[in-house]
Each structure stands twice: as C-alpha cells, then as structure tokens.
Amino acid sequence: MKNKLLLLFCLFTVNLLYAQEATTISGTVTDANSGEPLIGVSILVKGTTTGTATDVSGQYQLSAPANGTLVFTYIGYTTLEQPVNSQNTINVSLAASASALNEVVVIGYGTASRRDLTGSIATVKGTEVADRPSANPIASIQGKVAGVQIVNNGRPGATPDVRIRGTNTIGNVQPLYVVDGILNDNINFVNPADIESMEILKDPSSLAIFGVRGANGVIVVTTRRAKTGQMQINFNSTVGVKNVVNRIALTDAAQFRELYDEQLVNQGNTPYDYTNWQGNTDWQDQIFQKGMLNYNNLSLASSTEKNRFYMGMGYTTEEGIIKYEKYQKITVNLNDELQVSKALKFGFTFNGYRAKLPQERSVGGALLAAPIAEPYNNEWGMYGTLPNFQRAQVWNPLVDIELRKNTAINYEYRAVGSIFGEVNFLKNFTFRTALFADYGFNQGRSYSPIITVYNPEIVNADPIDSLVRISSVSQNQNIYTKIQSDYLLTYKKAFGDHNLTALAGITSYYNSFEGVSSGRTQGSGDPIPNDPRFWYTQIGDVSSTTGSGNAWDRATLSFLFRTLYNFKNKYLLNASFRRDGSSAFPKNGGRWQNFGAVGAGWVMSEEDFMRGQTFLDYLKFKGSWGVLGNQNTGEDYRYPFYPTLSSANSGVFGNNIVPALEPEYLPDPNLHWETVRSWEVGAELATLNNRLSAELTYYNKLTKDILTTVPGIAGTRPGLGNLGEVSNKGLELSATWNDNIGNDWSYSISGNFTTIKNEVLSLVNSGYRIVQDPSRTEAGYPIGYFYGYTANGIYQTNEEIRLSPVNTLNEVKPGDIKFKDINGDNVIDENDRSMIGNPTPDFTYGASLNVKYKGFDFNTDLMGVYGNEIFRNFGRGTFAQFNYPTYRLDRWHGVGTSNWEPILSTGRANNYLISSYYIEDGSFFRIRNIQLGYNFNPELLSSIRVKSLRLYVNAQNAVTFKRNTGYTPEIGGSATSFGVDNGSYPVPAIYTVGVNVNF
Amino acid sequence: MKNIFNIKPRVLLTALTFSLALSSCDDFLERKPLGQYTTEDLTSGSFESQVFAAYAGLRHSGISGLPYIAIHNIRSDDADKGSSVSDGIDAENIFDNFQYTKDFWLINNYWTGHYNLISLSNNVITAVEELNNPDQATLVNRAEAKFLRAYAYFNLVRTFGEVPKIDFRVTEQAQANVPKASVNDIYALIDADLQEAAAVLPISWDVRFPGRLTQSAAKALQAKTFLYRQNWGAALAAAQSVIGNTTSLSTPYDQIFTEAGENSPESIFEIQAVYTQTLTNLGVEYAQVQGVRGAGAWDLGWGWNTPNESLASAFETGDPRKDVTLLYSGQVNAPYNESVPPATAVVPRPYWNKKVYTNPSVRAATNSRFGQWLNVRVLRYGDVVLMAAEAANELGQTQDVLKYLEMVRSRARGGNAAILPPVTTTNKAELQEAIRHERRVELGMENERFFDLVRWGIAEQVFQAAGKTGYQARNRYLPIPQPEIDRSAGVLVQNPEY
Secondary structure (H helix, E strand, O other), rough: OHHHHHHHHHHHHHHHHOOOOEEEEEEEEEEOOOOEEEEOOHHHHHHHOOOOEEEOOOOEEEEEOOOOEEEEEEEEEOOOEEEEOOOOOOEEEEOOOOOHHEEEEEOOOOOEEHHOOOOOOOEEEEEHOOOOOOOHHHHOOOOOOEEEEEOOOOOOOOOOOOEEOOOOOOOOOOOOEEOOOOEEEEOOOHHHHHHEEEEEOHHHHHHHHHHHHHHOEEEEEEEOOOOOOEEEEEEEEEEEEEEEEOOOOOOOHHHHHHHHHHHHHHHOOOOOOOOOOOOOOHHHHHHEOEEEEEEEEEEEEEEEOOOEEEEEEEEEEEEOEEEEOOOEEEEEEEEEEEEEOEEEEEEEEEEEEEEEEOOOOOOOHHOOOOOOOOEEOOOOEEEEEOOOOOOOOOOHHHHHHHHHHOOOEEEEEEEEEEEEEEEEEEEOEEEEEEEEEEEEEEEEEEEOOOOEOOOOOOOOOOOOEEEEOOOOEEEEEEEEEEEEEEEEEEEEEEOOOOOEEEEEEEEEEEEEEEEEEEEEEEEOOOOOOOOHOEEEEEEEHHHHOEEEEEEEEEEEEEEEEEEEEOOOOOOOEEEEEEEEEEEOOOOOOOEEEEEEEEEEEEEEHHOHHHOOOOOOOEEEEEEOOOOOOOOOOOOOOOOOOOEEEOOOOOOOOOOOEEOOEEEOOOOOOOOOOOEEEEEEEEEEEEEEEOOOEEEEEEEEEEEEOOOOEOOOOOOOOOOOOEEEEEEEEEEEEEEEEEEEOOOOOOEEEEEEEEEEEEEEEEEOOOOOOOEEEEEEEEEOOOOOOEEEOEEEEOOHHHHHHHHEEEEEOOOOOOOEEEEEOOOOOOOOOHOOOEEEEEEOOEEEEEEEEEEEOOOEEEEEEEEEEEOEEEEOOOOOOOOOOOOHHHHHHOOOOOOOOOOOEEEEHHHHHHHHHOOOOHHEEEEEEEEEEEEEEEEEOOOHHHHHOOOOOEEEEEEEEEEEEOOOOOOOOOOOOOOOOOOOOOOOOOOOEEEEEEEEEOO | OOOHHHHHHHHHHHHHHHHHHHHHHHOOOOOOOOOOEEEOOOOHHHHHHHHHHHHHHOOOOHHOHHHHHHHHHHHOEOOOEOOOOOOOOOHHHHHOOOOOOOOOEEEEEEEHHHHHHOOOOHHHHHHHOOOOOOOHHHHHHHHHHHHHHHHHHHHHHHHHHOOOOOOOOOOHHHHHHOOOOOOHHHHHHHHHHHHHHHHHHHOOOOOOOOOOOOOOHHHHHHHHHHHEEEEEHHHEEEEEEEOOOOOOOOOOOOOOOOOOOOOOOOOEEEEEOOOOOOOOOOOOOOOHHHEEEHHHHHHHOOOOEOOOOOOOOOOOOOOOOHHEEEEEEEOOOOOOEEEEOOOOOOOOOOOOEHHHOHHHHHHHHOOOOOOOOEEEEEEEEEHHHHHHHHHHHOOOHHHHHHHHHHHHHHHHHHOOOOOOOOOOOOOOHHHHHHHHHHHHEEEEEEEEHHHHHHHHHHHHHHHHHHHHOOOOOOOOOOOHHHHHHHOOOOOOOOOOOO
C-alpha cells in the first residue's frame, strides 16, 4: 500500500508538467459493497465522445486530457464523475443506486437480479406492512401494487379477497402463497413483523414455473433473516382502537311507525297495534363497540461469518367491532443458516402459531330488527322478542350476541417448518434440497344454550317464548397436512458476454385433511350449564350423540426447468417449463399436464447508441407469453374424476332407516386442469438520475377449459367439465419519484393505476348461464354481472299506466316502478332485462406519499376503485317485515311525491324484481393510511444502549368517499357472485400509536 | 478432468434415486376418495340403495312441502293461504287470487323437486336396463322407480300441462335441455310406467319396509290417472282390483291421520318421514308449514293452508269428519284436549288443518313442536273407493255406486246410525252431486280438491261462488317457471296462455 502511494506521488509530480496533454488512464472499477469487479461499465470522457468499457476483470484503459473528467455509468449504479487530475490510474468503486433495478428479488425456486428478468414482479418491503394495524400482512398491500385488487374484510383475523389481474375463473381465484419456499394457501401463521419482503408475481414468465398452481398469480413471502454484522434486538408494539365510521341509516321508531302504518293501508291490512311496542332502539348502537387492538413483537437476530440466526415472537390481541369478538394470536419464527464450509450450507426454518379465533357475528339482524322493540325487559330480566311480523324470521340481535357470547372456543395451531441443505460444486453448480412440512390443527368446541325471551303478546300465561328448548354441545377437530420436497440443481456461468443461469428440479407435494366432529344434547336430562368446563361431548344424553368425519388427500409430482440468459446485459431471455402429475386424475386420463413460458427483454439503455444521452438512465422493453395452470377445485370436488356415491340421503320406511346411495355428480371422462394462456408487453424506465422510475405493461389473459359445475336443468345433476373461457385484459402503470431537497428533506411519491376488462368468452354452450340471482355468468358478459330490469321512474297515475307499455309480469298500480321497454316491443316482459351492473371495476388506483424531515417521517397511502356496481340485497326479501333504510322515507305516496322510491307495500311483487333500483355505484376513494413517525437521534440513544427508537401514530381507513348505502364499498364473494351486499361486515377505521426500538 | 472420477458415483447415485422415485411416483399419485364409495366399489346388490335414494327424493320440499300444499290445496275453495295477514301476501295473490307470476319460489321449488325425483328414478331405470339378466329383485326395484317417476310426471302434467319429458339418465347438461312434450305424450309415459309397476310390484313387503310401494299403490295411481282423462272403464277396473273383496274400511276415520295411524291398513301410498332428537335430517316440512301459528307452546308452525268457512259449511250436520278435518281456534279440541288459542286480528284464522295436528306427547319426546315426523298421506282406501264410485256412476252401474258410497259413509258414521244417512237415489246427476260432495268431505284438506274441480269442469262457478273471484280458465295451469326457461336458452317455451 505504501509503495503504491509513493508511486502515485512520483507520477503525480512528474505529470504536473504535462497537465494539458492527453494521458493514458487505466484502472479498475469495483462494486462499492462487495468489492467485486464490474464488467461492462461505461467510461466516457466528459464533453467528448471518447469512451470505453471495462473488461471481464473490471479493468479499462483510455486516453483523456489531464484536466478532463471521466464519467462512469453502469445500470443499477449511481453514475460517478471523477476528475482526471493528471492521474494515470484511477480506480473507482460504484455504489448501487437508490433505484430498485439491481435488487435481488425472490422468484419461484430461487432468486435473481431484477434486471435479468423479463417479467412483472412487484416488491413490497416488510417495513411497509410491519407497522400497519392488520393481523394479516396481505391486507396491508391494498392499493400499493398495480394489478392486485384486494377486498378487505373487517373481521379480526379475516383473510382478504385477493385477485391478481382480474377474476380468472369461476372456481377459486385466490393466488398461491409461497412462504420461505413452502407452497401454501393460508398464511395466517405469518407475523407481519417477521416479513422481510413480499414479491408479487403477475406475469407468465414468472408464474409458469409454478405449473398447475400458478394461474392466479403468486405472492412470495420471505421472512427475515439475520444480516451480517452484530446482534440486533428489536421490539415493537402497537396499540389502537377501531370504530365503525359509516353506519347504515335506518329509520327510528317514529319514522318506522309512519312508514309501516302507510304500508298496511296500502296493503289493505288492519292497522298495527303498537301498545306493546313503544321502544325506540337503535340496534346498530346495541351491537357495535369500539374494538381495541394491541400487537407486540420481539425479535433477535445474530449473525457471524458462519452462522445466521433469527428469532421472532409476536403476541396480538384484536377485538372486533361487534361486542365480544376477540382474536388472539401468538407467533414464533425461528430460522438458522449454518455455513459448514465454503461449499456446504445447512439451515432450517420454523414457524409456530397459535390463535384463539373470534366467535363470528354478523350485522344482519341489526339491520332487519324493527326499532319499536325494546331490547331488554327489566321486569322479567330477559331480552325481548321482536314484533310478530318478523318474530319467526328475525331474532332480537342481542339474543345472539349476549345470550350466546363466548360460547364458541376455537383454537388454530400451525407448525410450519423446513430444513434444507445446499452444496456448491464444480464452481458453477449448486444443488439444493429442501423438505417442508406444514401441520395445521384446529380444535373447537361450542355450546348452544337454552334461550328464552320475553314476549309481551302472550296473555293468560307467563310472557315467555322458548326459542331454543334444549342445550347442546359440540366438539370438532381437524388436521391439515402439507408436505413438500424440492430437489433443485442450479448452474450459473458467464461465458464472455453470455450470462446463463439454468435450473432443473423435481418437487413433490402432498396435501391432506382429516376431520372429526361430534355433538350431544341434554336429551332428557338437566340443561348443560353455561360454563366452558362442561362443553365436551362427554356431557349430556348418550342417546343424543351425533358424529361425523371427513377426509381427503391429494399428491402432485412435478418436473421443472428454467433458464435465465442474457447477452451483455442487453438482450434477455427467460424460459421455463414444468410438467405436473396429479393424483386427482387417472393414469390414463389427464394426469400429466405441461406448462411453460418464454419471455424476452431488450435493455435499450445498454445499447451503444444510447450511451451518449443522459436523459434515460434505464430503459427496458419486455414481453412474455406462457401457459399456466389452476388445480383449485375447492371443497366440493376433491377427487374430480372419481364419481362418489353419497350416503347422505337415506330411505325411510315407517321408523326404519335404510342407507341409500346416490351419485353426487356425473364426471366428464376427459377432465383436466384449466389453463391460462397469457401474454404481456411492457416497458420499464428510470430517468432523471434514477429519481423517477416508471413501468407500463399491457396484459392479456385467456383462461381456457374452466372447471365448472353447472347447476342442473330439470333436476339433473351433471358434474364437473372443462366448459368455459374467460378473458382478462388491461393496462398497468406504476411510477415512483424519489428526491431530496437539501440535506434535511427527502420525499417520494408513487402511484399505480390498473385497468381491467373482464369477459366470459364461452360457457358450456351458447346461451348457457350460471344464475345466482342477482349475479349471472354467461358468454359475452363480464363474470358475475347483474342482470335485471331497468327502472325508469314510478307510475304516478293510472292514466300513465294506461299510456305506457303494458307490464305483463305483474298487475301494476300507481307507485310501482316503471321498467324500461328495452327491446321496444311496447310490452314489459322477461325480454326487457339486460345487464344493469358489473361488479368488476373499470380501473383501480393507488398512490403513496412519503416525506422525511430530519427525524420525522410522514407517509400516506391512498387508494380507490372506479366503475363497479354493487347490488343492494339487504332487506329485499318479502318473507317478513324488516326495518326500513331511511331512503324509504322518500317513498311514493301520492302523485308527484317520488319518481324513484316505490310505494310501501310487500304485495307489489313488481318492485321486488331484480332491477336497477337495487344497483348502487361501487366506486370509492379512500385515504387508506396516514402515518406520522419520529426517529430519535441515535446519538442521544447511545447512552441508554439503544440503537434506534421510533414513535409513530397511524390512522387506517380514516376517510372513505363512497356512494353505496352499505357499511363498506368493499364486498367480496365467490368468483361468480360478488359485489352483492347482504349487510356485510363493516370495515372500521383504526387509530393506533406505536413504538419501534432496536437494541 | 480430475473431477471425472468424482462425477461418476454422484451421477450414478442421482440416477438411482431418480429411478426409484419414478417407480414409486405412480403409487404416490394413486389416491382414491377417503371415507366414500366410488362407482368402482359398487356390488351388484346396489340397485336397492339407489332406489332408496329415489324414495328419499319424496321428502324434497317441492314434493311434500309448502309448494305441494299451495299448488294442490290452497288454490282450492277449501282453504286460504292462512298465516298472519301480512305474511306471504305475494303467495296470497297467486294462490288465493290466481294472479300468477312467472318467477315465484314456491312454484320454482315444485318444479325442481319433481324433476329431482324423476332424475333419481331415471338413474335406477337406466342402470337396470343396462344389465343383461336382471334378477327379480332388481326388476322390482325398477318398478318402484317407475312408480315414482309416474307420480312425479302426474303431478307435473296436472299442474303445468305440457312439460319436458326426460325418461333417460342424463350424463351431460345438454341432454336435459329438451322442449316440452304434449300432454298425451306425458300420459303415455305415465301409463307405460304404471302398467309395469302394477305388474311387477309385490302385494306386500317384509316387515322391515312398512310403507314401501306395493301393487295396490300402482293400481290406485293408475285409477286416478284414468279418471283425469275421463277413461271410466279403465279407472273402474283399476280401482276395483285394489278394493278386491273388501266390503268395509277398517280404520276408524279419526285414527287415519295420527302418529299411531301411520302406515295403517287404510294407507296405500304414504311419504315416509322420521324425526327424533338425534335424527333430524329425515323429516318433512308438511306438518310444520300448516301448524298452528301461535306463540310459545302454540308455535306449531307457519300456519299456512287454513280451512275456510266454505269447507266448514260443506259438512252435513253431525258429520264426525268435520272435527277430524278442522282444528278450531279458541276452544278445546279432541283427542288431546288441548285448548287452541283464539283467532286474533293479526292471525284471523278460525280453523287449522287438523290432519297435521300432532300428538303433544310426541312433540315433547322429540323436543320439537313442528311435526317433522308426520308422514304425508297421498293415496288411501277412502280415495280409491270414491274413485270407483265416480267411475261406476259415469258407466251407469248404480248399485256399485251406492255400495261404494255406503262403504265410505258407514266408516265415517262410526256406528252412530243417527248421522250421515245412506245415499239411496239412483239418479245419475244426483249421484254425481253426492259423490262430489262425499269426495270433498272425506278428502278435505288432503290436496285433491283443486284438481278435482278443474277436471269436473266446474272450477269457475265454484270459485265465483266461494268468493275466489280471480279465477280464469287459463289458471288451471301454472306458467312454467321463468328461471327454467332462462336456463334453457330458448329451448323451453312458455305456456302460450301466459
């Protein structure tokens, strides 16, 4: 080192005399982080066109004036300008730039550098979700990633509805989750605080490697590992409160009486006697509460040269917004990696999880119960019934919430673990073998008490109604097992300008379920007490014992292959292939299926003709095409090809029961998994010194051979067949801007925008449709669209009825909804129905803003959807009388009083038909999250041996601008019936405060 | 190069494990359903099990629940919708005022329930037809399935008129999408099915199977189908072969409809149900939907299908059958001596259907007030005797008419000679009146009346007189359910009268 310095000094003094002349400069360019030489770095003499590039050992040589400046540029690294200053050797180190281009991302069965990939992969860092008030990490992604639509569910511990790039199919549209390599469909056991990053894979070239499970998209979750360095202990805690901010406006007692009296007159019934019903109850007030939540996490990470160890523990309690709903969970995450020698590495991961599930409650009863009933009767000390016009169909909501509180004890346990071994041999080969196991146990027991309520209408006897006359208990246990083994061989080599990474492997997957349940009632004995100690099916009457069991299993064996190739980092080619064999189909049938994809990319910014410009730091064009598969047939068809005979329906003769066998369905002999053929093209760019990066992609997916169960015509029950095609296409645009203002301020703004156009191309045969009123699925329309009449005003007078097209569906009178004569034949009949709404949005968007100033940081996330419709289905039934939503106060009750709200009368069947009267706009905009935090100065903290301390306050779902009357505009559902509001559970606003400490 | 020696064993090892893996991978991927049978597991004696599944189809709500009751009985002049005044106003408009709509849940369920039974029967029939040499027991199974299919089609053709005829096992959706067949075609199928059933079904079954279909059931149903087509000769022959040499009806009238009277000698075809504290999924809703609509211990059900004044006043003075058919509100009722709550303004029903009135001790024992255990009586001897009387009258065999009428009336009298004087007239028109009257009071609230009125051609006058003025000729048939027409995408066409 000393000699080098001496040499330089000499050269310097000598060269001083020749400052103006051109000199030959040489040197080495290395990576600032790893010290590795960088190949292909571009070096330009500033202001000239003289330039060169580094060779395979990172060395370069060029001629430049002694007072010139050399400009070093390399994709993924910050550009460096180095004045020559008459030196002959200039060695530089380039630092990886703030942009994500050089990042290593986790893809299926391995990792790769983002710039080598031709696909669309979005990364969400664990830090972005760790401090959000949601027990499920996926819920916090809402609005952050283009192409991913997340519909949240307000229940504590609930899993959100995730659709990646549209609704693919009619069955299960949930994406695949990969947690530290294990393929899974349920990630309740993952603690958001233990997550390092989540990668969302959306395009065919990334998904094809997942074969028969990749069609709906994949979310890869990587949990935290210790980083090289010392030991780090982290503690974070969040405390907060939840509140329902948007209530449904319902009538109070006085308004109810006004409307009900008018309705009875319209129906020609006798007026109602309210003597026993003098209450004025807001049932929503009765059942809602402010829920508290508290998350605590502690983690320990330690790493040395040879060993990396991480342990994280978390304890969460979260209440719901309905009384007595509480969710508690404990998670443990352990992982360790031991580098035995330079070539050999072993490791294991373990996730343990135990949760006490909340007793689910619904808001339905509170929306239907009449406000004129008192909730409780003090004289008799009991909850009251509802008036007789709804008594048989609706119970006092407090009966369920108070009398049945804490009567279901459900525990969920998961133990997910893996061990792996990795060996590097022959310089370029790596062989990795991993064995994963996931055991989930659910254990539950519940109690149904005797329920008596106060009924003021009983005369000549005690005014007590018995709703449930015998108490009963039930117990259930089940176990889900998943076992996976991977054997992967990777080859990585650079041949001059060619870089190749190839992967070949075998993976097997076994999935099984076994469940048992039993129950007993008190029988002829004493009532079973309301004390959890008694709630086992040992108590009660032996002769009343019921029980059942259920089991299924499935195995998959797959061969996979992938290459990532690039030439000079300029031309990229990714190809992957997978062959899956499944136990669900017979050997001679569709057991084996092949999937694959190919993707290509062109990094135009690496081309020679692009070297001169400084506008674009990075520009890549990419495209990919592939065939993916979906094996999710859901609960009903675990063995699609084996026609099972159900013994559920027995024959009865006198009092003798004889077992009966009945085919559940009739299988199609040519059954195979459905496939998604998709392609995308796009461009990624970074500009303005990597401060602005943007990505634009067009995607087009066609799902073929959809596995669909078609409801029978004429009482028949055909089974599963490959009978449909769905297409999804659209644009995704996302952009991020990072910048600093001076030394103290830094900010970033990012946004994403996705359009979705969904259409069912074919289903069974022309004209066939799946009808789940009000949703329909048929060829030529989007999945689950709403079909019905178009409401076109209200008939004001009989004269108007006479002059309008004849309504042949029902006899209409003034006050009824006038439907539009769509086909113009001057008659209103079933042919005047058309598409009245689409539950899939036209586009979704999100944005976030981060600002940092010294120790403060401020962050806000916004999101919205536009163009979808919601069908308001609560209270549409006529089988009983329900409470009225306040918009019914605008009802028609005379000429000119309303042209939208029909007359109050359950006898007017016309007004209860499916029509656009029930359609609401589902577009909404939400300030999803606002967070303000402060990082204490590390110098202040060092005295108490604390490395960093951050305090923050957070508000989630603070404000929602919506247009529907329900609690929330986010309404999920199945693939063919969603967006139907039956009084869905509210999504509350959550306010929290938290602290994050590192020791 | 020096690595070659290291490669070989490694390669060999991987190749070995690979081949081992491949050979066991077949076993790894062979998995059959756990805890369930598949068709490969079936043995030859399995047709009986499939027939029992068809019997189970009779418990479908569309066949024995509210849809059946509404379509067969509420529509008649014997009964009204019932329940409270504001409950089911849309049903009241349809079934009491004949303002039919094309998409109503009760009618849709009726259609689905009957076609479900047809589908279950077709499965058996086709499976048996595929056999080379079926044994006698299997042929009997097929005959049972044919009866059930005929029964389902008989109900469908009476209710809707022209309906799709599906008489094969459906393996693909598209096969079931067929256009309507004519009424004659449906009856031809019914005749053929019942012909075989009558020939093959046994006279009686082992004690393990009370209520299982017998030859009498097939013949009784045959007689009824002939009656509906005014084929008097065939009807009389079939009915008489059921009656045989019997000269009196042995079961006392007030015991026919009790729990103790299930599967009595009077019964020819009964839909079986069982319900206990532990067995709760093999019941029917027949009693529940008609049970007294009260509060507390008197909440016996929804209270639909209540008898009206028209039926009450149809009984002759002192006719004991009135007290067996009508349960009176606001007084003590035999035989259990319970006091039924009085009618109120909200539930203004003076009468309830007593033929679904359950025994309170059975209610207590099963811990249910809703009578899910009560079998549905579909065909019984009283009905067959009256059918014979009607056919005989049309053929002018007056002595037989009087004999049959007397059989029914003497059982109803129960030994009390002061009431129900025997019918003596020989005038055909008067006898017709007497028979029609007897049918009404003997089979009151037994789901026969509406179709009787339609086939006698007197529906319009009777309804006008009874106050159900909404009835028009086209209302003899219901419109085909719109959801079925939608699902057929144009193949199924609506009844042109609608």
